Structures are given as C-alpha cells and as structure tokens.
Amino acid sequence: MSGEALLKVDNLRLDLVVGSRRFGAVKDVSFSIGRGETFGLVGESGCGKSITALALIGLLRAPLAFGGGRILFKGREIQNLPGSEMRKLRGNAISMIFQEPMTALNPLSPVGRQIAEMFVLHKGATWHEAERKAVEALANVRVPAPDRRVKDYPHQLSGGMRQRVMIAIALACRPDLLLADEPTTALDVTVQAEILELIRDLSAAQGTAVLMISHDLGLIANMCARVGVMYAGRLVEERAAQEVFRAPSHPYTGGLVASLPLLGARASHGRSRLKEISGVVPAVTAFPEGCRFNPRCQARTEICIAEDPEETALPRGGRVRCHHHA
Amino acid sequence: MPETDAMILKVEDLAVHFPLGGGLLGGKRRTVHAVDGVDLHLKKGECLGLVGESGCGKSTLALSILGLQAPTRGRVLLDGVDIAAPGVDRKARARIVQMVFQDPYSSLNPRQTVRRTLEDPLRLHGITDKAEVDGRIEEMLRHVGLRPEQAARYPHEFSGGQRQRIGIARALILKPKIVVLDEPVSALDVSIRAQIINLLLELKETMELSYIMISHDLGVVEHMSDRVAVMYLGRIVETGGWHAIFTAPRHPYTRALIAAIPDPFGERPGVKISGELPNPLEPPSGCRFHPRCPEVRDICRKPPTPPLGEIAREHEVRCLRAAELA
Numbered sequence: 001m002s003g004e005a006l007l008k009v010d011n012l013r014l015d016l017v018v019g020s021r022r023f024g025a026v027k028d029v030s031f032s033i034g035r036g037e038t039f040g041l042v043g044e045s046g047c048g049k050s051i052t053a054l055a056l057i058g059l060l061r062a063p064l065a066f067g068g069g070r071i072l073f074k075g076r077e078i079q080n081l082p083g084s085e086m087r088k089l090r091g092n093a094i095s096m097i098f099q100e101p102m103t104a105l106n107p108l109s110p111v112g113r114q115i116a117e118m119f120v121l122h123k124g125a126t127w128h129e130a131e132r133k134a135v136e137a138l139a140n141v142r143v144p145a146p147d148r149r150v151k152d153y154p155h156q157l158s159g160g161m162r163q164r165v166m167i168a169i170a171l172a173c174r175p176d177l178l179l180a181d182e183p184t185t186a187l188d189v190t191v192q193a194e195i196l197e198l199i200r201d202l203s204a205a206q207g208t209a210v211l212m213i214s215h216d217l218g219l220i221a222n223m224c225a226r227v228g229v230m231y232a233g234r235l236v237e238e239r240a241a242q243e244v245f246r247a248p249s250h251p252y253t254g255g256l257v258a259s260l261p262l263l264g265a266r267a268s269h270g271r272s273r274l275k276e277i278s279g280v281v282p283a284v285t286a287f288p289e290g291c292r293f294n295p296r297c298q299a300r301t302e303i304c305i306a307e308d309p310e311e312t313a314l315p316r317g318g319r320v321r322c323h324h325h326a
Numbered sequence: 327m328p329e330t331d332a333m334i335l336k337v338e339d340l341a342v343h344f345p346l347g348g349g350l351l352g353g354k355r356r357t358v359h360a361v362d363g364v365d366l367h368l369k370k371g372e373c374l375g376l377v378g379e380s381g382c383g384k385s386t387l388a389l390s391i392l393g394l395q396a397p398t399r400g401r402v403l404l405d406g407v408d409i410a411a412p413g414v415d416r417k418a419r420a421r422i423v424q425m426v427f428q429d430p431y432s433s434l435n436p437r438q439t440v441r442r443t444l445e446d447p448l449r450l451h452g453i454t455d456k457a458e459v460d461g462r463i464e465e466m467l468r469h470v471g472l473r474p475e476q477a478a479r480y481p482h483e484f485s486g487g488q489r490q491r492i493g494i495a496r497a498l499i500l501k502p503k504i505v506v507l508d509e510p511v512s513a514l515d516v517s518i519r520a521q522i523i524n525l526l527l528e529l530k531e532t533m534e535l536s537y538i539m540i541s542h543d544l545g546v547v548e549h550m551s552d553r554v555a556v557m558y559l560g561r562i563v564e565t566g567g568w569h570a571i572f573t574a575p576r577h578p579y580t581r582a583l584i585a586a587i588p589d590p591f592g593e594r595p596g597v598k599i600s601g602e603l604p605n606p607l608e609p610p611s612g613c614r615f616h617p618r619c620p621e622v623r624d625i626c627r628k629p630p631t632p633p634l635g636e637i638a639r640e641h642e643v644r645c646l647r648a649a650e651l652a
Contacts, residue, residue, distance in 0.1 A: 044515045158602050188379035189542060193586035193598050215516055218545075221590035245590045252517075259520035261549035263587050267573050271549060273527075274520035280485040281515050296517075 005032035006074060006176055006209050007056070013067035014051055014060065014233075016284050025064065025284045026052055029235045030311075031228050033177065038203070038210040040224035040241065042217050044281050047230040049213045053179045055079070056211070057094050058086040074176070092122040095170040097199075099182040101162035105154040111165045112138070112150025118172035137168040141198060160191035167198060174206050181213045196223060217256060218263075221245055226318075229253050232282055232292035239318035249320040252277075252293045291323065299324040334536050335391070335504055337366040340400035340410075342386050346607070358606050360386040362560035363400070365634070368504065373530065373537040375551030375568070377544065377583065381603050383560040384540050388506045391538065393419050404504075417451060424497040428509035430489035434481040440467075440492055441477040444499050451500060462499065469532070470495045471525060487518035494525070498533060507539040511546060523550065544587055548572050553640070556580045559606060559614045562634060566641035576643045576651055578621045613646065621647055 014026035026048035033039045041049040054060050056071060058081065071079040078089065090096075098104035106114055115137050116130035125133065131150070138146035141164040154162055163183060170178055180199060184192035200223065203210050214220050220227055221241040229237040229250065237250040248254040258275035279296040282288060288295050294304040303323050311319045342361040361383040368374050376384045389395035391402055393409055393416065402410040409419045427433035435443060444463045453459060464474040470491040481489055490510065497505055510526060511519040527550060530537060541547050547554060548568060555565040556579065564577040575581045582599040601618045604610055610617050616626040626632075626646055634644045637652075645651065 044517060160602050188603075189544075189586040190379065190582055190599055191602060193588075194600060196588065197598070216588070217516070218590045219588040222588035222592055242591060256517055259517060261520075261523065261543075261545040262590075263545045263548055263584070264572070265545075266548050267569060274524055274549070276520045276524060277517040280487060281517065 004034065005072075006035045006037075007211075008032040008070075008072040009052075009056070010070040010072065012052065012055065012069040012071065014048065014055055015065050015067035017063045017065050018285065022065075022067065023284050024067065024233055024287070026055075026067075026233045028069070029230070029233075030069075031235065031238060033209050033211060035176070036204075036207045036209055037226070038200075038212060038224045040212045040214065040220035040227040041230060042214055042220045042227055043230035044215055046232075046281055046284060048233040049230050050181050052230075053096065053181050053211060053213055056177075056179060057090045057096055058083075059090075088122075091118060091169075091175075092173045093175055094177045094179065095173070095175040096179040096181065097163070097166050097170050097183045099185050101159065101166045101186070102154060104166060105162060107154055110151050110153055111157070112152075115150070115165065115168050115172055118169055122173045133172075134168075137172050138165070140171075140202070141165070141168045143168075159187050160195065163187065163191075163195050164198065167195070167202070171202055171206065171208065175208055178203060178208050178210045179213070180210060182215070183212075184219075185214070185216075192219075199223075217244070217260065229256075232287050233284070234292055234321060235319075236293065236322065237318070237320045239314070243316070243318065247326070249314060249318070249325045250293075250322050251297050251299045251324070251326075254326065255296075255298070291321075293322075332370045333367050334370045334405065335366075335368040335538075336401075336403040337364055337387075337391065338401045338403065340364045340366075340387065340390060340402065341398045342383075342390055342395055343398040356607050359560050359609065360606070361390065361397075364557075364560075364562055366555060366562070366565075368536050368538060369552075370503075370536055371530070371534060372552045373539055373550050375547040375554040376538060376540045376557065377542065377547055377554060378557035379542070379583075379603055381559075381606060382557040384557050385508065387557070388425070388508060388538065388540055391504075392423050392425055392506060420447070420502075421451065421500050422502055423504045423506065424500065424502040425506045425508065426490075426493050426497045426510050429513045430486055430493050431481075431513070433493055434489060434496075436481050439478055439480055440472075440495075443492065443496055444477070447496070447500050466495045466499050469498070469529065471521075485518075486514050487521055490514060490522050491525070494522075494529070498529065498535075501533070502535070504536045504538065507537055507541075509541055510539065512541070512543060519546075526550070544572075544584060556583065559603065559609055561614065561631070561644065562642075563615065563644045564642065565634075566638075570638065570641045576637060576641070576648050577615075577645050578619045578651070579615050582618075582620075613644075621651060623647065 009031050012029045015022040016025040043049045112134040115134035119125040119130035119133050134150050135146045143149050143164050184195050212223050224241050227241045227244050228235050231252045237253050248257050255277040291304045291309050294300045309321050309323045311321050341363055344358045346356045378384050390397050397410050401408045404422050448459050467474050511522050551568045554568050554571040555562050558579050564580045599618045612628045613626045613632050616622045632644050632646045634642045636642050637648055
C-alpha cells in the first residue's frame, strides 16, 4: 500500500508550546491511507486525534506547533507548504467536516452561498454558475427541496441538515481526502445513522478516501476498514477494524473493548461487571515517561516505566506499540 | 398492575405544556406539548431506562418527577403522595428523590469544597451535630470511592470521573429512595465510564436505591436497566423489560433506534428510518411517528393517536400494527 498511498504520515510530532517548554502532544505518529480507503482514528479526548487532522490541512494554531516528521499527500510533502499553496489544497483536494456544524458554518451567509463559494474559489466558476451547482450539491446530500433550502441561513436548519450542508461543502470539489472529525457526535442516533450512510455512499461514489475520527470505537469499526488507536499522543495500535474488537493487541485497546457495555452483550452473555481501566487520562503536560499507558496498565513491568516501546509489526498484519502486546 | 406493594413511584397521565406566546397580533396561540400523557411506574430496587431522541420530553418528565417542573396535568405519586402538587413540602421531596447530572464540570459549585457541597444539604435538613455531619460525609465519600481527606478540596482538583463521584455523593447524602440519572456517563472519557457504571450498580444494591436513568447510549441502557421506556414526541411508545425491548422490540421506532447504533461487526440487521423529529408545535396526526415509520399504513395517519396496548406481560406498545409486526 505504501507505494501508492494517497496520504502518508511519517513520524508526525506536534507540540504544545507553553512558554519556553514544548510538550509532545502527538509523538511519532505514522500511518498511511490508500486512495478511496476509509481509515479511522479512535481515542479519548486529549489523545491527539483531532490535532492530527488539523495538522493535515495546515490549520494548527498556537499554542500548538508542528514539531517534526513528514506529511506526504500524493507523494508531495505538504507539512511546510506556504499558506497560499495550502489554501489551494484545503477545501479542494483535502477537505474537512467538523464536529459542530453550527459553529463551523457562517451564521450570516445563506448556506447555498457557502457551498457556491467552493466552486468560485477552487474551480473558477462565476457566482451565477456556482449558485446553480450549489443546488445540485445540496440535492446530492439528500436535502429535500434544495432549490429553496439554498436560501436558508444555518439557524433555520436542524442539526442533521446543517451537517449535510457541511458535507456538501466538503465534497463540492470532489476531494481526494475527506477528514471527518466526530461528524455525528452532536446528533441523535437515527440522524447519525443517516449521516454516516451519506458519508459512506458519497465517498464511495466519488472515490474519496476518508479519515474518520471518533471516540466511539463501535462507530469507527463499523465505518472503517482499518483503525488506528491513539492514547496520550501516540498511535498504540493499528489494525484491521474488526480485529481490534475480536483480538485487541495493546492492553489499552483490550481494556477499552472490555470496558464497553456493547449493545447486545447482556442479552447474549448475561450481565457481568464491566472491566474498569484504573486511573485517569493524563494531561498533555503530564504524559508519563516510558510507555505513556504504563500507570494504568495491568501488564506493566519495569521496562514499561524505563523505556518507550517501539512499534512492532503483528504477524497477522498491523502494528502495536507495547513491550508486552498480546 | 402486579406487585403494587413494591411500587415506589407512580406517574399518572402526566402532561407538561409550554405556552409559546403568540396571540398578540391575532395569531394562534401555540403550545409545545413536551410531555403529553405519560404513565409510568417504578418498583423498589429497579432501574428504569428512559430513552428517546432529543426533544422527546424525557428530561422534562424527569424534572417533573423531581418537582422542578410543574405539570399541566397528571400526578406524580411517591409512596402514595402527590409530590408534583403545589404546596408540597420540598424538603420532604428532596429526601426521597435526588438527581445526578450529566456534566460533572458545570453541576458542581467551583467555589465550594467537597465538604461544603455535601454538608449543606445535611444542615438544611436539620443534621447539625458536627460529629454526625463529619461521619455522614466520610461514609458517603468512601461509598463513592473517594478518600475522606479529599473533602477539603475544590472541584477543579478532581478528574471528570472523580467529579461525577462527587455528584453522586451529593445526590445520595440525604439517603434518597429514588435517584434520577440524567446521562450519567456521557460527559466522561470512554475509559472512565465503566468505573461509574459499576459504581452506580453497586450503590443501587448497597443503598437500596431505585433509578430512573435517561441515556441515549443504548449499550449503557441495556447493561443497567431492568425495564425500559421509549419516548417519542412527548409520549411513551414502548415499555417493557430490558430483555424484551432489546431482543424483541415491537414498535418500529424502538427497532429503528436499535438498528441505528453502529455495529462494530457490521452484522446487526434492521431498518433505518429517515427524516428528523417533526416540529413539536405541530405534531403529526394519528400516530406521531407515522411520517418516519417504515411500516406506515393509511390508518396510522388518522386520529386518534393509538393507545398504549399490552402485547405481553409488562410489555406495552403504542402502535396500531403491533400484532402484525410480531
């Protein structure tokens, strides 16, 4: 896959800068996404999954800073692109859907205009053409009566409809890569199911690769072929999605899967006490030495405190970063 | 209804209507029927899961049970006494029903120590003897897995999971019989949720509590509940034992809710529904779910709203086609 990867992230390091100190908010994260592939990044708040996505489209802002590594998009290094070059890429070849559509959309502009803007900026269309294409784009994301809806302002739409507008904007220029950061967290489950289906259908139809980011392991496994699990700024495990549930390799992933009250579990196996992961998620400024999961890990030994584990390739595919992986 | 003696709470035909102005310029006066004729009961030692999408009225119902929202119609009977009626002794009610809030960050007073947070309700209820107050606080903190010496600290010194433990301690310090849990784990990190779920289930046994739990996470609801009530647009559409609800749901809405949860293994069958919650100001005629229902027939569109009918012992469904859909 590495030969023809659409996106290749190589030892990415992102720092949180506090005064003269730099904390490794994301450290040595590597993964690649093939053309048309759906890859998931899963982890808890503060694990670095969202800032990884922001780094990919050049939207990191202080106090976060690029700390090292390479981001290759279609074989071209994009981590140090000047702003003007990045703007050509962003929204065009790489685009993003944000978690909260109400804050990501401009409240003072009709949604049709916000979609049309993409065609004007990236495709050289006239506003007149672009507005017509915006209606098509809205129809494409299954918004009823799109010719009337283009004139609506974001506050006139429901949460699900707003997220559809976000998707229409993100997919307007037929990007090669779509970044979806918790695209359904703010939505009800039935609306979530529809939005996920929409992302799945449209990306498949356009051949768009998707980087899906979520804290919901079940959602990621359902949507993605491969999954990267992040903990405290590190990619601790990367596997085929269903393997992560069936045979987790890293103690964190294993602990997380065992701690989830999965729908259907009680009906098939009865109610047993959920396995707990002790301790708390560490703050970026206080990531532990050695393996960053060691204070909470049941398999911990001396080496976990002394040495940061390297990535190990797993015999059945995938990688894990643990001294004592399963 | 069986086992009336073990019944601890009974909600009879409860309705909460919110008038929405209008009328001034000759327009029709409009009313939101947030809760529209709900009958519920809670048995001693039971956990009743309340599910439904945002806007279905589950939070308003919970507020009425707590006496924080005056009902337009109906009664909330606690041990045979109507606690929602005007002029009821609020202190007496507080000794019976308490609430654990969703967000442990905004629901604790940041300027009060844990001791103060736990001490105030005791003093308000006439427990002023220092030794007794100290003893109760110490005991309560141990119950929720905190150390007594942590009582001198402020909320910001605790992690999210620990804060939720403080929120639980505050709810339980007056030894209530019923606790309303409003999304008790959804604001917590995924790896922390199991700790709080286990704690809540333990406390239910040791302190002989009964729970009404609101949650949109059906995995959590299945794990914790004894019975489940599903709400849609202010009404209960299905209620039954957890096993019946999760293994043999009968109402198309319940089925859709379960089918909407992303299955990590991609195996869960089920019909997805489209559309969003209709405007509660103008609820659909007949069955309120009919515009989104995959099983809709002409008869479903005609008033009146179908009644809640018993299809098995303790399993009721509000659907005209319940028998056919078995």
